[in-house]
Amino acid sequence: MSVSLKISNVSKVFDKNVALNNVNLDIQAGEFICLLGPSGCGKSTLLRIIAGLEQPSEGKVYIGDRDVTNLPPSRRNFGIMFQSYALFPNLSAFENVAYGLRNKKMKTRDIEERVNRLFDMIKLSNAKNRLPSEMSGGEQQRVALARALATEPDFLLLDEPLSALDAKVRISLRKEICNIQKELKLTTIMVTHDQDEALTMADRIIVMNKAVVMQSGTPEEIYEKPENQFVADFIGSINFIDDRKSKAYGFSQKGETAIRPEKIAISREKQESDMRGKITDIEFRGFYDRVSVNVNHIIYGDLNLAVDVPFQTAKAMEFHVNDNVFIKLPREEMLTFETRV
């Protein structure tokens, strides 16, 4: 079973710090939501309010149509996972997963059956009797996932669940969590500060900054059509061109413009409407090179742009610092922000 969630005009004030400022959120049943933002943006507070671990100063929380604002966590029926795994160290993996079921007066046989099924799902059937200290971080986090799912929760809360893991394990576990989430059609809310994680996993990303929601949308929308400078800057890399220069170069009539480094075309030969620039720096980034280009214009002012060039292309073109190159900023790829947020 899966439920929708609704956050309505929620604010939270700690002493005098505003952690959340009038946040509204509608989460569909079965949706995978990522709360993304820099540390201190309020995303963890929002998660804790949904869990019932904190009380909002203002506003309401609904699970389905039920107002649960004053309901304690134990009556909200959710599963939760933490960065620290929070597995009980003195209990075996099996007992950790069975922990919530033992309290429900279930028959021992039923408990065993359900726990075994969960271990099959997380592909750790051979590790049931191990203690958490005898497992790797990735295995522990999978057990924590099974524990969270054991009581058949209505929704799942993930608090930076992958941040403590090695890069490789993190990526494989991303896939695994997503698959299980899709299979169970379980409403899931994940807090993360890692944009790659959010972009690859989420159905919808909620970007937060300074206690407010900056933008809500699919990963593509967030990346391709950021609604403000914060979102554009926070996700991926981007070149900003201030409003005076934008107007001078003819990129926009009003406001600041921006373009992502991989959208800029670069070549040795001049083509129509190209700008001449000089390479000031080349940074090797693995599968691409980040080339810094300086466009010099006495009247309009200098433009310093980062351009991402696939490594093979860059190699073929034999770029060097101080080389003259030609770049093109496709209009359709440029973003315009009329006001500063």
Added chain:
Amino acid sequence: MNRIKEKIQHCTKEDIVRFLAIYAVAVFLILFLVCPLCTLFIKAFQDKNGAFVGLMQFAKYFSSRSMVYAISNTFFVAIASTLISVTLAFFFSYALSRKNVPFKGFFRYVGMIPIFAPTMLLGIALIYLFGNKGILTALGLAIPLYGKVGIIIAESIYCFPVATTILMVAFSAADNRLYEAAETMGTSALRKMLTITIPNVKYGLVSALFVAFTYSFTDFGAPSVVGGNYNVLATDVYKQVVGQQNFNMGAVVGIILLFPAVLSFVVDRITSKKQSAAISAKAVPYQIKPHRSSDFAATVFCFIISLAMLLFFAVALFASVIKLWPYNLTFTLSNYDLSNAAAGNGAAAFRNSILISVISAFLGTILTFVGAYMIEKSKKFVISRKITYFLSITPLAIPGTVVGLSFIMFFNAPIFQIPFTEYALVNPFHGIYGTIWIIVLANMVHFYSVPFSTATTALKRIDKEFETVSESLAVPFYKTLRRVTLPMCFPAICEMWVYFFVNSLVTVSAVVFLYSPASPIAPVMIVSMQGAGQTAPAAAMCMLLLFINLAMRLVYEGLRKHQQKKAKIKNQGGQG
């Protein structure tokens, strides 16, 4: 109004359990810590008939020449023993933590022995060594033992273990990177000591100085044995209260005794905060580098200290198995036959002491653990938790003598006259007076803070999300407490239990005011046997208490080692 209603709605059954538990602990501390202390304060401003006399009692006290002598005497011996014990402890812990010394474990344990014995034992050993017919006196090493010299030696040994413990912690918190940086700049050993080591341990050093000062300022056991006519406050207050039944004057002395303890408490609070902030989380542990001459000197120093320590206890052991020093040196175990002690029934006293220690340890451990758990692992009741925390660490600032004094004043009164009014309250706790329960309560209050801190530290190490996870799984907190938190805190709980037991068994400063002749206890009996000239049976009783405590400690260490080993084997099995 609406908000309150919402708040109540948000409260679950579990919250009520938590609330009641916090209040149970708070009420205990208010009844048996705050109320007795208040009684003590009130008494100091009253005359014998309970009339308010302002500072008259204080004026009377300070106008009496002998009383003022007692103050200056106490300061003198406390300062001298503090300097001696902390200096020795400084080099001892430096040698053990920063030098290549063999048998470190052995040296450490030997240095800790005084904790396990009543302070009277140190006095008795001193008498056998330096008394009128002492072993070393006979060899020509005569010192004026009875009086300040004896007290200073005994207190120095008594304070040595606690100073060592504090300084070991301070020395262990070192950042090796600082030493490596100094080395690459070619810094001399002395300069490293002055610019890195000393500044690093200065907070620990200050803390050790204050704690040692408080210990020796308020101790009763050693001065009662080797003090002679040299009056100090702790023995003075005993004479005032038990000898002359002058409770009001006793209260005045109690307040004077409280001053250095409260000061030391405040200093300790400040320094421990700074100490923990001084070392960054990234610090690299100190690497001991071999250095022949200084390692040798350190080893010799540790050896001498341990030898002296063992000598003391060997002499006490010797005293307890000799018929009549120095006239009849035949071996005998008759001193251990407690039933024929002239000062009363030794066997009963011994039994009572063990019983009291076991009960104090059980109840004390439960109470402190519940208190620490509720304070550490609850989210609600912020103010109640803060108050309970403050009350929980306060006993650290109350010397045993003051606990005893305030208890006798609180429980002795059949009714409480409320000051400045006509009203009076019947004392519901009067019935406890004269039973072993008053001693149990005194021990629980007196030794409350250290086990409380042990429990808090252990609980802080446990992931705080365990409670969140169980809440999300709708498992009540007490089930998680039983299945996860308690098993994980088991070593700490054992340590708390042993701490309560060991200290309850040997303490004399508080209980000397509280025991009743109907139910005698061992440490008090030692004092009275010693006073009656029965030194050998007194020594035997001291040794018995020491043996029991050491045995208890050994069982605990064995248990802990066993558990560590078990965990290790399991871990290795997991990796294979």
